[in-house]
Amino acid sequence: MTVPARPEGEIIRLLYIDDDRGLSRLVEKELGRNGYAVTWAPDGDAGLDALVARPGDFDVVALDHYMPGREGLDVLPEIIALPNPPPVVYVTGAQEGRIAVAALRAGAADYVIKDVSEDFTALLRNALEDALHRRRLQREHDASQEEVRIARDRAEAMLREVNHRVGNSLQLVSSFMSLQLRHLVDEGARAALKESQARIEAVAHVHRRLYTSGDMSSVAMDEYLEGLIGELSQSLCPDKDGCTIHLDATPMRVSTDQAVSLGVVVTELVTNAVKYAYEPGKPGQIRVSLAQDPMGRAILMVEDDGPGLGDGAIKGTGLGGKIVSAMASGLRSAVEFDKAHKGVRARLAFDL
Secondary structure, three states: OOOOOOOOOOOEEEEEEOOOHHHHHHHHHHHHOOOEEEEEEOOHHHHHHHHHHOOOOOOEEEEEOOOOOOOHHHHHHHHHOOOOOOOEEEEEOOOOHHHHHHHHHHOOOEEEEOOOOHHHHHHHHHHHHHHHHHHHHHHHHHHHHHHHHHHHHHHHHHHHHHHHHHHHHHHHHHHHHHHHHHHOOOHHHHHHHHHHHHHHHHHHHHHHHHHHOOOOOEEEHHHHHHHHHHHHHHHHOOOOOOEEEEEEEOOOEEEHHHHHHHHHHHHHHHHHHHHHOOOOOOOEEEEEEEEEOOOOOEEEEEEEOOOOOOOOOOOOOOHHHHHHHHHHHHOOOOEEEOOOOOOOEEEEEEOO
16 A cells, blocks of 8 residues: 655644553554654543544544453444544454454444554554545545535526526516507507517516526426416406416426527417407417427427418518527427417427
């Protein structure tokens, strides 16, 4: 075994627990030449007392197996249970593998077979320094993980704040549009402004959900659609005797970018259905569904029971169709229309 390098001039504080005073003196002498400060304890209870009375004073412990009173295996669990215990190297004069295995299972960092030769102190030193080296690496790893956790928490907090501010800004823009609507008399301009407002609300809804969510990387699409459909119902179908929007969504999570694109697509298709599927004042249902097919792809559908597309093109100015195509392209997909359906049935399949 190669002795791991340790900082030059470092003194290793060893608590050596062994009833054999002659061997303990040999350990003090040999390890003292190699930068160790050795404290001797004649039995397990004395060693425990030293660890409790002087917490942090020992870098590593060597614990003998056979001792008067309690054996090392009786004492080892109590050492390991101490707050921030030093690593323990188990020392035994027996060649029985079961003792070494029991010590390792109980929390020992390593074990050494005890004898009176010079090899023992060399092997003990190697085991002690290897245990310290591994403990040092573990602490560095834990410190790095803690730094990563702190950095991640800070980044998530900043991202939440960004989402909050973006959501507020979008809400402010929507409020300005509402003010502008009050002063518009041209129905065409009012309709265009309302559609733009609905698109902004679809994006703002994602940011509001991200701000209150514990997961900043994805959105529960079923919950998002539920909120979005609720807002669309209030703004587009305020008359309870008129159109209704029904949602059937399977629980699934999508990325934030996908959620924004899907929200805009749903807003455009639902808005178009409200405008053209049914005659003003007549009741009709618009259905939105989200599910997974057997291949694991997500399927979004928006349908109505109106007169259909006729020539196959989305009715309106054409801007809505361009927006839907652009959003679908961002999902690496395209919206397909079922010509066999009585009304309009739009289908969008995309990979999760």
